[in-house]
Amino acid sequence: MKVTKVTGRQTLVIASLIFGVLFGAGNLIFPVHLGQLAGAHWLSASSGFLISGVLLPLLALLAISITRSDGIYDLARPIGHYYALIFLVLVQATLGPLFAMPRTATVPYTIGFAPHVSVSANSFGLLIYTGIFFAIVYGLTVTEAKITDLIGKILNPIFLVMLFIIFFLAFIKPMGNTQTTPVTVEYTHHAFTSGFLQGYNTMDILGCLAFGVAVISAIKDLGIQDTRKISWTTAKSGTVGILGIAVIYMFLIWMGATSLHQFKIADNGGITLSQIADHYMGVAGNALLATLTSVTCLTTAMGLAAAFSEDLHHLFPRISYKVFLLINCFFSLLVANLGLDKIITWSTPVLMFLYPLAITLTLLGITSPLFKTDPIVYQVTTGLTLIPAIFDLVNHLPAVLQKTVVAQAMVGIAHHYFPLFSLGFSWIPFATVGFIVGNCVRLLRNKNKRVKQN
Structure with a gap:
């Protein structure tokens, strides 16, 4: 009914x-x-x-x-x-x-x-x-x-x-x-x-x-x-x-x-x-x-x-x-x-990686009617969000892994070049740029299609 x-x-x-x-x-x-x-x-x-x-x-x-x-x-x-x-x-x-x-x-x-x-x-x-x-x-x-x-x-x-x-x-x-x-x-x-x-x-x-x-x-x-x-x-x-x-x-x-x-x-x-x-x-x-x-x-x-x-x-x-x-x-x-403390310690870097991707996916889903669920917007936004998410993961690794040369080099680069990285929010400018670029590509591609059809 x-x-x-x-x-x-x-x-x-x-x-x-x-x-x-x-x-x-x-x-x-x-x-x-x-x-x-x-x-x-x-x-x-x-x-x-x-x-x-x-x-x-x-x-x-x-x-x-x-x-x-x-x-x-x-x-x-x-x-x-x-x-x-x-x-x-x-x-x-x-x-x-x-x-x-x-x-x-x-x-x-x-x-x-x-x-x-x-x-x-x-x-x-x-x-x-x-x-x-x-x-x-x-x-x-x-x-x-x-x-x-x-x-x-x-x-x-x-x-x-x-x-x-x-x-x-x-x-x-x-x-x-x-x-x-x-x-x-x-x-x-x-x-x-x-x-x-x-x-x-x-x-x-x-x-x-x-x-x-x-x-x-x-x-x-x-x-x-x-x-x-x-x-x-x-x-x-x-x-x-x-x-x-x-x-x-x-x-x-x-x-x-x-x-x-x-x-x-x-x-x-x-x-x-x-x-x-x-x-x-x-x-x-x-x-x-x-x-x-x-x-x-x-x-x-x-x-x-x-x-x-x-x-x-x-x-x-x-x-x-x-x-x-x-x-x-x-x-x-x-x-x-392993105990509650170790579970929390090891879950932190994983969540720092997954959460930006989950948040952007959520926001893309809500706004999808505005851009007709065009995959290019999803792909560019997520692709750029992945970059700081990976660096956030490394930055929150347990101390024993964070002290490695590779981890320290990555964290140093992110601190120097990624805005808001020290606060854990560098994914926001990356995702914003991705969303704008993705929509620009979508509009340009649609315009070219209309020109060819005419």
Whole structure:
């Protein structure tokens, strides 16, 4: 049945779906850590964080809707078959066994279990926990169990209620005044840009590009078929769902900043969140938070595992879905046992490479009706964006690799010749020039065609 108007209740249903797709392990730990790093400058830092962690994912959903894409491959196809294929594999590997999936296991362990285990036993404890975690992920995902419905409708709301109880306690009895908290060097003069880059760690724009088609399909299932109405419904529902995440972000960042009056800056936000939960609710509250976080992250891991396995099976049909799922869970287990700090360290250069490409692809998708989805605009814009993205990757490599002669030479060249490179935004002028040049080439080519026809 064709529907012309979406009700308020249906909007909330789609909004909750978007919230569920995006809210995962990184959405908990990185805002808290950002608050600790930014200190008194937490508001400026949170502004940048909300743009990259909230606004850009919403734009990615709109790009999927406007271009009528069936996923990342479709959206990137105008750039070329091989580029679209490689980009899809890189995004799914990042969301799957390389970083996001291992993080779904290490975050709840860091929050709820690591503080109560001796340093010497932590490695063994992490191995046991992640082994059980990914065995459950495999078992439930391979049988397509309906437990995700139970988790989504009952346990996730309980988790959110508990999180807001902590927010309420922090609000009525704050750990300190944010105006008097220290600011780290990185956030002293560049709080906004540093917060923007910190938002990369949520991987939410990658998640929206990968799972956005599920949101669009849910909207179509309501009976909405007109492209403009689908886009409008996506924008309206996405705004509601993502605003919910934005509210949680702001509270988490604020709590991270106030926590500096009680705790030192931790190596990661998982440790800080554990300390805050223990401060307000004691060991019992911490244990409950750890349990609910484990369940919430389990749902996220199942979604990531299924998406990775389905996409790779579709690309390489000779290898079954179950085999890809097993490979995904096994490698996620191995990576998870490196520990949360190392996962974050190694994911940073990859995200510095992928995010500029994901952002430009999103913006190209949204503006594609203006240039008739001409491949030349996609190709020139992406080609120029690739240059600074590669240099950004090298610039954020772990110290052991950054000290090599080649890496230092590349970073030196970029600092000297690339505008905004020191801030991590050299891709912006490159992408802008690419977009302008691509459109100029398109207009010139079309003009020549008209001349020949006449």
